Amino acid sequence: MRTPSSAPVKFLNLWQIRFPIGAIASIAHRVSGVLLLIALPLLASVLARSLQSPAEFDALRAAATSASGTLILALATWALAHHVLAGIRHLLMDVGIGSGLAQARRSARAALIAAPIIALYILVRGLW
Amino acid sequence: MVRLFSGQRAWVAQRFTAVMLLAAVLAGLMWLLLGEPLDYTRWYALLTTPVGAVLTVLIFVMLAVHGWVGARDIVLDYVQPRGLRLALLGAILLVLAATLIRVVLVLATHGAT
Amino acid sequence: MQLRIYRFNPDTDAQPRMQDYDITPEAGDKKLLDVLIRLKSVDDSLSFRRSCREGICGSDAMNINGRNGLACLQSLDELKQPVVLRPLPGFPVIRDLIVDMTLFFAHYHSIKPYLINPESPPERERLQTPEQRERLNGLYECILCACCSAFCPSFWWNPDKFIGPAGLLQAYRFIADSRDTATAERLDYLDDVYRLYRCRTIMNCTEVCPKGLSPSHAIEQIRLALLKQSS
Structure with a gap:
């Protein structure tokens, strides 16, 4: 028995809902955005340290190639790559380019696949 | 404060900063891919010239605006209690402002010397 | 089975x-x-x-x-x-x-789902050109089953404030109608962080519409109309 005052029963178990590819690309866009937002204050402090002296600059570069540094950079480059690709997708869809369902599904899949590949390429090539 | 960037204004700001930041990301990528290997002298020269410093600050302003609109959307979606919502939005605004001030100060000290 | x-x-x-x-x-x-x-x-x-x-x-x-x-x-x-x-x-x-579909229909009613036109009606019906009529295709067919709104994450989080894909498709159905004269007021009503701009173009709505309609396209058109109105 339920009393009238209790919160209404709802079905909203996200694990029992089959999400289309567009929804996966969208939540990844949100997650990558949060990661980049967290990275922003860190980026400012990296900027500050990198300008201090050549020694500090090299220390930062060494930290970037350490195990934990590589992990953080891998996450950050994936986040940036996905956020940029999914962002381009949304900017185009806003003006009606690729906003049909079939094209939107294809571009969502493309962004999800391309982002880790780009991130891996940047990491392996080592831009810093 | 919730209305700081309401409705269409926030949507337009998000899109405008997105386009600007896209250009910045592509320019940065080109600079890293096509230029000489990155070292302190080249890095320092890029960031501390008046043009470089102003562009860097502008990019951080765009990042802060873009991040604010996105973060606010997330809070409006997932955080319903009013008090917690205002506290979170305030904290995000504070961190973004502090980040911006820090970048300006760092570039100002290096530009002055 | x-x-x-x-x-x-x-x-x-x-x-x-x-x-x-x-x-x-x-x-x-x-x-x-x-x-x-x-x-x-x-x-x-x-x-x-x-x-x-x-x-x-x-x-x-x-x-x-x-x-x-x-x-x-x-x-x-x-x-x-x-x-x-x-x-x-x-x-x-x-x-x-x-x-319980109460909120869903409250949103539907909030967008004034009827033609607004203060001009005195003509002797017979208000005429449209074939092109004007064409613009209503893909909009008027909505049966308000709520498949779309109930598949929209933005509607899950803010069901009381976000109008949702079904309501917004209906809103655009009247914005796009050449016989309706309240376009500006309709757009003003929608220009709100919650009512329209909770949409993040996830497109779950269009994915599940059993009538093959595209609420996400209607929302895209509303945003562009708002942009045009304010520039």
């Missing part, structure tokens, strides 16, 4: 539960609704809405194997078993597969 169905009776249950059914469809059973009606003859406590049984009334919307759809349009041979049936996600459950 195996089915797993969400059961909840507010008078006797504290929590919803899943109930397994096994039933053999008969020769004439083509759609999921046919099986549900057969099940109801075995277990008359099972509750669901249905009326026209041909995708016009929009009453038998439910979550079928994780996606929203109309039981009357869902072919049996396309279904993976066990067929898992749940009420529309995010909507308050009244009983079993029946949900």
